[in-house]
Amino acid sequence: MTTTATGQLRDIEGRVLAGERLTADDGNALYACDDLSWLGGLAREVQRTRTGDTVMFNVNRHLNLTNVCVASCEYCTFERKPGQPDAYTMRIPEAVRLAEQMQPEGLTELHIVNGLHPTLPYDYYPNAIRQLKQALPGVAIKAFTATEVDWFCELTGRDAETILDELIDAGLESLTGGGAEIFAEEVRSRIVDHDCHWERWSEIHELAHGKGLRTPATMLYGHIEEPRHRVDHVLRLRELQDRTGGFVTFIPLRFHPEGSRIPRPIATGAEAMKVFAVSRLLLDNFDRLKCFWVMHGLTLSQLLLEFGVDDLDGSVVEYKITHDPDGQTPDTMHRSDLLRLIREAGRIPVERDTRYRPLRVYPRHPAPDEDRHERPFRVRQLPVANPGA
Numbered sequence: 556m557t558t559t560a561t562g563q564l565r566d567i568e569g570r571v572l573a574g575e576r577l578t579a580d581d582g583n584a585l586y587a588c589d590d591l592s593w594l595g596g597l598a599r600e601v602q603r604t605r606t607g608d609t610v611m612f613n614v615n616r617h618l619n620l621t622n623v624c625v626a627s628c629e630y631c632t633f634e635r636k637p638g639q640p641d642a643y644t645m646r647i648p649e650a651v652r653l654a655e656q657m658q659p660e661g662l663t664e665l666h667i668v669n670g671l672h673p674t675l676p677y678d679y680y681p682n683a684i685r686q687l688k689q690a691l692p693g694v695a696i697k698a699f700t701a702t703e704v705d706w707f708c709e710l711t712g713r714d715a716e717t718i719l720d721e722l723i724d725a726g727l728e729s730l731t732g733g734g735a736e737i738f739a740e741e742v743r744s745r746i747v748d749h750d751c752h753w754e755r756w757s758e759i760h761e762l763a764h765g766k767g768l769r770t771p772a773t774m775l776y777g778h779i780e781e782p783r784h785r786v787d788h789v790l791r792l793r794e795l796q797d798r799t800g801g802f803v804t805f806i807p808l809r810f811h812p813e814g815s816r817i818p819r820p821i822a823t824g825a826e827a828m829k830v831f832a833v834s835r836l837l838l839d840n841f842d843r844l845k846c847f848w849v850m851h852g853l854t855l856s857q858l859l860l861e862f863g864v865d866d867l868d869g870s871v872v873e874y875k876i877t878h879d880p881d882g883q884t885p886d887t888m889h890r891s892d893l894l895r896l897i898r899e900a901g902r903i904p905v906e907r908d909t910r911y912r913p914l915r916v917y918p919r920h921p922a923p924d925e926d927r928h929e930r931p932f933r934v935r936q937l938p939v940a941n942p943g944a
Contacts, residue, residue, distance in 0.1 A: 564588055567836075568597055577837055579786050585833045586782035591825060598832035598863035605842060606865045608919070610897045611907045614890055615664035615697075615869040616657045620645045620683060624670030626748040630736070630778055632814035634670050644675060647683045651690045660870065660889065662691070664909045667698035668731055671706045671749065680707065681725035688726030695728040695909035701759035702734035705751040715759050719766060729909050730763050732771035732806055738791050739784040746778060746817065757795050764801025769910055771845065772802050776830050777810035777822030785830065789837045796840045803911045804843035804866050807834055809850045824855050828862045835863025843911065848888075853896060860900045867893060894921070 567581050577585075588594055621644040624634035635642035654665055665687060684696050699707075699722070707718045719727075737743055738753040751759075760770055774788050789805070796802050807830045812819050822830075835844050845866035848856040856867065870887055888896075890906070894917060897904040904917040 560584070560587070564590075564593070568593075571597060571601060571836060574839075576839055579783075579790055582786035582790070582833055582837050583783055585836060586786070586829060588829075591828055591832075594832045595828060595862045598835040599861055601835055601839075602844065602863045602865050608901070608903050609905045609916075610860060610865050610867060610900075610902045611843065611905045611911065611913075612867045612893045612897070613664055613869045613907050613909070614657075614661050615666050616654060616662055617666045617668070618645075618650055618653060620650060620667060620669045620680075621672050621675065622670050623672045623675070625673045626671055628736075628748045629746040629816045630775065630810060637673065644672065647679070647686050650683060651686055654687055654691055654694070657870075658691070662694050662870075663914070664695045664697055664869070665691070666731060666869075667696070668700060668733055669703060671703065677707050677710045681721055684722060684725040684727055696726050697729040697731055697909050698722075698727055700731050700734035701756040702749060702751040704730070704759050705755055706749075715762055719759075719762055719768075723766060723768070727768075729768050730760065730770045732773040735773045735788070736775045737778075737780045737784050738788050739780070742780045742784050753791060757791070760801065761795065761799050764799035769801050769803045771804045771806055772841075773806045773808050774834075775808045775810055777826065778812070778817050778819065785833070786837065789834050793838055793840060796838075800840075802841060804845045805834055805838055805841045806845040806847055806868070807831060808847060811850070824858070827851060827855060828859065831859050831864055832862040848896075857896055857900050860897075860902060867897065869893075 563584050567577065567584065570581075571577065585594065619633075622633055622635045623637055623642050623644060624631075626634060628634070654662070667683075680699070684698060687694075688696060704715055704718055704722075707713075708715055711718070734751055734756060736747055738756070740752065743752060760772070763770055772792050774785065776785055792802065792805065807827075809822055809827060810817070812821060831844060831846070838844070843866040844863050845868055846856045846859045846864045847868045849868075851859065856864075870889065870893070894904050898919060898921065901919070903919050905913050906915045906917070907913055
């Protein structure tokens with residue numbers, strides 16, 4: 556680094572420690588910095604002042620009711636067209652059966668994301684939510700991206716407010732954060748094949764926040780975007796959060812190129828560390844920064860706890876959209892596996908619900924009689940795919 560660059564970073568450090576908000580230029584300068592130790596240390600310090608040594612997690616199950624999708628996004632290999640051999644649409648009783656399998660684990664959340672099915676009636680979706688809620692009344696339903704809500708509007712001719720009211724009446728408690736990808740239109744127009752762009756995505760989340768829902772936000776990084784697009788993305792979210800206060804966490808998602816139409820190497824661990832640390836420093840109004848371990852692998856996820864992460868997702872179970880390419884990422888983790896992952900990093904595990912209310916604070920070190928799930932997590936390799944929404 557030049558003397559000028561070093562001086563700029565020290566200036567940024569001083570302003571961060573003074574609690575001042577960073578600018579887009581600051582974000583670009585941070586991405587140009589290769590001193591990962593300094594960057595991680597600063598992000599960890601910011602995280603520590605907000606949430607101390609705690610790391611939140613939950614016991615959840617992901618469900619993808621259908622992979623049939625009208626869109627053909629460049630980054631996605633989850634979607635299938637009607638009639639393709641591996642296209643599927645789950646019957647609602649099957650979804651209920653799969654969800655009920657997790658009850659002995661103390662399931663608290665169902666996370667549901669789907670393709671944009673061209674012929675499936677809209678009523679299928681609120682009926683699915685209603686039946687899942689009836690079968691599992693104590694489990695929160697976090698379902699649908701803003702892109703899916705926009706699709707429901709197109710299917711029905713109803714506005715987003717009406718759709719959200721109907722889904723909330725059926726039992727919806729949170730939207731998911733997907734469909735964000737990268738908001739900058741010069742990137743988005745090249746990788747996204749639907750019409751739910753920043754204006755619509757933000758409108759739907761703002762509507763949801765106004766109705767009392769709290770939602771996560773995501774960013775898909777490591778494809779054709781440049782660091783300035785990532786800075787632009789998180790600053791748009793920061794501005795929206797200033798208005799609504801409805802985001803509970805920010806989740807950078809690592810793009811997996813295998814099988815997609817975007818040929819490029821996967822982002823390195825160093826790049827991931829930089830993305831998380833810079834996001835933590837820019838998003839001064841987000842309480843939590845989440846690592847989705849399925850996309851980053853367990854080892855990198857643990858390292859990212861030193862780069863501003865204080866939120867891990869979760870037990871997951873049979874996530875079909877993407878997996879870390881090292882082939883060793885499990886399908887699921889039990890509560891005990893998450894506790895061990897967090898404790899080995901010297902942190903305090905906190906089990907939470909979907910609204911980020913603590914359910915149980917665990918000791919930093921395991922108690923001798925702590926309930927330990929004896930079954931090892933099941934490891935199998937899945938076809939690598941990328942986020943459909």
